[in-house]
Amino acid sequence: MRVLPVEQYTVGCICALSTEQNALICMLDEEHAELKLRQPNDSNIYTLGSMGGHNIVIGCLPKGNYGATPAAQLATDMMRTFKNIKFGLIVGIGGAAPSKEHDIRLGDIVVSVPGNGWGGVLPHDVGKKLADGRFQITGSLNKPPQILLQAVAKLEGMNERKPDMIPQLVKAMAEEHPTLNRYAYDEHRVDILYKDGKHEERPVRASRGPVIHHGLVASGNQVIKNAETRDRLMQEYKVLCIETEAAGVAAGVMDRLPSLVIRGISDYADFDENSNDNWQSYAAAVAAAYAKKLLEIVPVESTTTVGDPIFRVQFNCQNFPLVEPFIGREMDLEKIWQELKPDASIRRKMLVLKGIPGGVAALKWLSQEGNSKWLLIYGNVDHHSAGGQYGSGSYDVTKFFPDSVDNGSILITTKAWGLTKDLGDPNLYLLQSLPLMKLRSYL
Numbered sequence: 462m463r464v465l466p467v468e469q470y471t472v473g474c475i476c477a478l479s480t481e482q483n484a485l486i487c488m489l490d491e492e493h494a495e496l497k498l499r500q501p502n503d504s505n506i507y508t509l510g511s512m513g514g515h516n517i518v519i520g521c522l523p524k525g526n527y528g529a530t531p532a533a534q535l536a537t538d539m540m541r542t543f544k545n546i547k548f549g550l551i552v553g554i555g556g557a558a559p560s561k562e563h564d565i566r567l568g569d570i571v572v573s574v575p576g577n578g579w580g581g582v583l584p585h586d587v588g589k590k591l592a593d594g595r596f597q598i599t600g601s602l603n604k605p606p607q608i609l610l611q612a613v614a615k616l617e618g619m620n621e622r623k624p625d626m627i628p629q630l631v632k633a634m635a636e637e638h639p640t641l642n643r644y645a646y647d648e649h650r651v652d653i654l655y656k657d658g659k660h661e662e663r664p665v666r667a668s669r670g671p672v673i674h675h676g677l678v679a680s681g682n683q684v685i686k687n688a689e690t691r692d693r694l695m696q697e698y699k700v701l702c703i704e705t706e707a708a709g710v711a712a713g714v715m716d717r718l719p720s721l722v723i724r725g726i727s728d729y730a731d732f733d734e735n736s737n738d739n740w741q742s743y744a745a746a747v748a749a750a751y752a753k754k755l756l757e758i759v760p761v762e763s764t765t766t767v768g769d770p771i772f773r774v775q776f777n778c779q780n781f782p783l784v785e786p787f788i789g790r791e792m793d794l795e796k797i798w799q800e801l802k803p804d805a806s807i808r809r810k811m812l813v814l815k816g817i818p819g820g821v822a823a824l825k826w827l828s829q830e831g832n833s834k835w836l837l838i839y840g841n842v843d844h845h846s847a848g849g850q851y852g853s854g855s856y857d858v859t860k861f862f863p864d865s866v867d868n869g870s871i872l873i874t875t876k877a878w879g880l881t882k883d884l885g886d887p888n889l890y891l892l893q894s895l896p897l898m899k900l901r902s903y904l
Contacts (some may be wrong), residue, residue: 462494465509549721551720568744603719613675616754641742842858865872
């Protein structure tokens with residue numbers, strides 16, 4: 462399995478159940494090696510891989526610990542360990558809230574999109590009780606990122622033209638993993654909807670594939686297994702689906718992890734536990750298949766430009782290679798080249814060198830044409846003198862500059878206020894003195 466640095470993972474997927482996680486893992490184009498190092502206090506175990514050209518992180522809630530609060534903790538920890546994650550997908554099962562406008566069946570898919578003044582996720586247990594006894598929802602959560610909503614719109618059209626896309630993915634997954642046949646479509650599964658305590662008759666569908674619905678998803682810590690509550694949320698807020706994780710992610714880190722909710726329908730959020738047991742695996746599979754198709758549409762470029770445009774340097778030197786006692790031998794030079802050559806990796810390159818010969822090799826690398834994304838720092842340059850003319854304790858710091866300083870950037874810290882003038886030709890270097898307090902705003 463490939464090993465990638467954490468900086469290359471840009472999509473975070475959150476699941477509540479192992480069934481949901483298993484379906485997502487089976488949809489990966491490639492599974493990567495497990496993460497060995499993580500941020501302190503991050504106790505999650507992640508599955509890493511690629512899907513649709515994106516490097517993704519899959520995290521699952523601890524067994525038996527479900528709901529909005531654990532989901533918020535998982536998302537927070539994931540963002541601390543994988544700092545370049547740009548958006549999230551909350552993928553798994555949910556309960557449907559059918560209506561005359563939305564004939565949602567078991568095995569269908571509900572995707573969160575903004576509507577009726579809400580961002581896509583409705584926190585159904587955040588609000589206040591009114592004088593007449595009614596509960597008014599007052600929480601407000603952000604909407605999914607624009608790039609995902611664009612992809613949702615395109616996938617909607619693709620599914621109309623090729624309605625067998627998702628069923629084929631689920632079928633292929635079940636065939637590739639024979640032990641997972643419970644994830645496949647089974648025409649013998651029973652689909653019964655109760656309205657007002659009665660079994661509601663509905664016409665038979667012509668197609669066996671899942672129908673994709675777009676609208677509001679109600680979420681909260683409280684699990685809803687009550688048809689009356691379900692119908693109230695549907696009538697008052699036009700909710701299509703009810704689940705228990707999205708509100709935690711949205712409220713906890715939605716400002717830093719804008720997310721889309723994808724739910725395969727396994728029940729009707731009522732008392733019929735049998736529907737959940739029978740449909741859970743298939744519902745997880747269609748949700749995972751939708752996530753895969755969605756990521757195939759999202760341009761990879763949209764997840765590679767992460768964070769603000771200010772150039773930042775990671776000062777933690779863990780996990781960077783260390784060349785042992787270096788004396789300039791060919792073997793050591795080759796080791797340096799393998800680490801620093803431009804096409805070795807897209808990660809920021811950093812090498813700990815010992816000895817002047819290693820410094821010379823690094824300066825040559827920094828001077829290569831097109832190699833512009835580097836920052837070279839010289840600390841405590843307090844005894845600079847051109848040519849070292851002021852005695853044995855002085856030195857000429859420019860001798861340690863790359864041949865071409867136009868490629869990247871150089872930061873010098875010093876107590877010598879005259880250093881800017883001493884460095885010489887202003888046409889050669891763009892010089893600027895920054896007081897310490899101002900300098901901190903750049904770092």
